[in-house]
Amino acid sequence: MQPRKSQLAVIVLLGALSFAAGNEAEPAFQVVVNPANEVKTISRDELSKIFLRKVLAWRRWDGEATLPVDQKEGSAIRDAFILWVHKRSVLAVSHYWQQQALSGRGAPPPERSNDTQVMEYVADNPGAIGYVSLGARLSGVKTIQVTAE
Amino acid sequence: MANVRSWKLLLAVALAPLAARAIDLADGKLTVNGAGGGAFTITDGNDVFNTELVGGHVGSFKNAEFNLILAVKPSDRITIVTLVFFDEIGQISTGLDWSFVEFMATDWLKLRAGEVKLPLGLSNEVEPIGTLRPFYALPSAVYGPSSIAADTYFGVGVTGEVPLFGNFRLGYDFYGGNMSFDTAEPFSARQPGQAAAVPRAAVAPVKETVRNVLGGRLALGTPLDGLDVRVSAYRGSLEDSSLEVVLLSAAYETDKWLFRAEGYRSGQRAIGQVNHGGYVEAAYHLTPEVQVAVQADAMRTHQVGVDDGSRLLYHRSLGAGLDYWFTPALVAKTSLQYIQGNRLAFPTQVSDALARAPNEAGISETTLFFIAGLQFSF
Numbered sequence: 413m414q415p416r417k418s419q420l421a422v423i424v425l426l427g428a429l430s431f432a433a434g435n436e437a438e439p440a441f442q443v444v445v446n447p448a449n450e451v452k453t454i455s456r457d458e459l460s461k462i463f464l465r466k467v468l469a470w471r472r473w474d475g476e477a478t479l480p481v482d483q484k485e486g487s488a489i490r491d492a493f494i495l496w497v498h499k500r501s502v503l504a505v506s507h508y509w510q511q512q513a514l515s516g517r518g519a520p521p522p523e524r525s526n527d528t529q530v531m532e533y534v535a536d537n538p539g540a541i542g543y544v545s546l547g548a549r550l551s552g553v554k555t556i557q558v559t560a561e
Numbered sequence: 562m563a564n565v566r567s568w569k570l571l572l573a574v575a576l577a578p579l580a581a582r583a584i585d586l587a588d589g590k591l592t593v594n595g596a597g598g599g600a601f602t603i604t605d606g607n608d609v610f611n612t613e614l615v616g617g618h619v620g621s622f623k624n625a626e627f628n629l630i631l632a633v634k635p636s637d638r639i640t641i642v643t644l645v646f647f648d649e650i651g652q653i654s655t656g657l658d659w660s661f662v663e664f665m666a667t668d669w670l671k672l673r674a675g676e677v678k679l680p681l682g683l684s685n686e687v688e689p690i691g692t693l694r695p696f697y698a699l700p701s702a703v704y705g706p707s708s709i710a711a712d713t714y715f716g717v718g719v720t721g722e723v724p725l726f727g728n729f730r731l732g733y734d735f736y737g738g739n740m741s742f743d744t745a746e747p748f749s750a751r752q753p754g755q756a757a758a759v760p761r762a763a764v765a766p767v768k769e770t771v772r773n774v775l776g777g778r779l780a781l782g783t784p785l786d787g788l789d790v791r792v793s794a795y796r797g798s799l800e801d802s803s804l805e806v807v808l809l810s811a812a813y814e815t816d817k818w819l820f821r822a823e824g825y826r827s828g829q830r831a832i833g834q835v836n837h838g839g840y841v842e843a844a845y846h847l848t849p850e851v852q853v854a855v856q857a858d859a860m861r862t863h864q865v866g867v868d869d870g871s872r873l874l875y876h877r878s879l880g881a882g883l884d885y886w887f888t889p890a891l892v893a894k895t896s897l898q899y900i901q902g903n904r905l906a907f908p909t910q911v912s913d914a915l916a917r918a919p920n921e922a923g924i925s926e927t928t929l930f931f932i933a934g935l936q937f938s939f
Binding site for chain 1: 592668
C-alpha cells in the first residue's frame, strides 16, 4: 500500500526534526566529579538531564544524589557547555530556567565564579559534578569521560 | 500618592535584576526568584481588562506588581514553593498567590498538592513573568477575563516528562481540585430584563469558582530547539452549569524569532453559552536590545437569549509592539492595540449605556489601547 502524501509529509517532518542536532565538535571543557564517584563515563544526554535537574540520582552509583554546579552566568565556558551539552541556545536555556523557577517547577544548579571554586564545591560534595576549562589544574576532583550519546 | 508609591517600588525592584540571577542560599536549599513590572495605560474610551492590567480613558499608572517566589528544599526530593505578591492593578492588594509541596517520586513523576499554578496552554504558569513574552500583557482573548484561565487549582496533581522515540519527549500534567477565574460578561446586560433590573450596575471582572475540576495538559518536546506543541483540557462545575475547556497551543522560538498561536473552545451547556478564542503573535529581534512584535487575537461568545449580532459578544484586535531589552531580565515595552467589539473592551457602566440607547449605539464599538511599561525578573 502506497503511503499517502500527508503520511509522507509527517515522515519527512519527523526526519528533519530528528536530524536537527547540535555541534558535534569536541567539548571545550572537562567534566569533573568527586574522587569517590564510581561512574567512569557519562553520555551527553545524561549530562544535560543532570544539569537541567531532570535526573536527581546517579543511576550507576547506588542512587547517590546528583549535585550539579554551574559556572558563572555569561562566562564563555558556561556558554560553550550549554551549546555542546544541551544543544540549545544560551537564551533558550535562560528562558527554561526562568520558566522553571518562576512557575515553581525547579531551581537551577548553584553557580561558582571560576574553575577553582567549582573544584572546591565538587571536592566537598560526593555527588557533585561540574565542568572546568581544558587547561585547569585539577585539585581534589577527577575527570569523567563524556560520550556523544 | 499611590502612583508615586507604586513607581518607587517598581524602580527599586527594577534595578535589582541588572544582576539577573536568583538568590540562592545554602547551595539550593532556599532559592528566591522574583518578577514584576509597572505600566501606564490609556484608551480612547472603553475600559479594557486583563489579568495584569486595566486601562481606561483616564490614563493610569495603577498597574504595578511584584511577585516573590520562595522555593525551599528540605530534602533532595521534596520542594515547597510559595509565591507572595504585592500589586496595584486598579487597587492595592497583597497576599499569597500559590503555595504547594512537590515530591519527586522518580525522575519522570512528581506529585503536587496545595494551591498549584494551573498548567494551561503556553503561558498560564508563567503569567507574572513579562520577560518571557514580547507584549506587556498576555493576549486577553485567552488569558484575560474569558472564563478559562484560572491562576491556580487547589488540589492534587502529577507532573513529569517521559522520553519518546528519537529525541522526542512528552511532558504531562494531570490534576484535580477546585479553582476560580476572572470572568466579565458585558452581554449579561442584554439578557432579558437585565438592563432594566440593574440600573447603574458596573460590569467588571468577578471571580467565579469552578468545583470538582479534572484536567490535564500534554506537551510534546521535539529535537528542534524552541518548538513546543501542547494540548490542555479540563472539565468542572460552575454554580449553574458544567464547564468544558479545550486549548491547543504551538510555539516556536529562536534567539531572533518568536511565533506563538493558541486557540480554544469552552462550553457551559446548561446556560447555553459557547466561547471560541485564540491569538497569533510574532516577534523579531532587530538587535539583541530592540524587538518588534505584532499580535492578533479574537474571541466570540454565543449566548442563548442574546442576539448573535450584538457587539458585546465578540472581540477582535490587532496590536503592534516595540520593546527595548536592557538585559534578558529587564525590558521596556510599548504597544498599541486596535480593538473591535465590546466582549473584552466596554464601558464598565454598560447597563447605563444600554438604558440610554438599547441598540448599543451608546457604546463605542472600537477601542484604541496604549501601554508603556517596564518588566523584570530575577
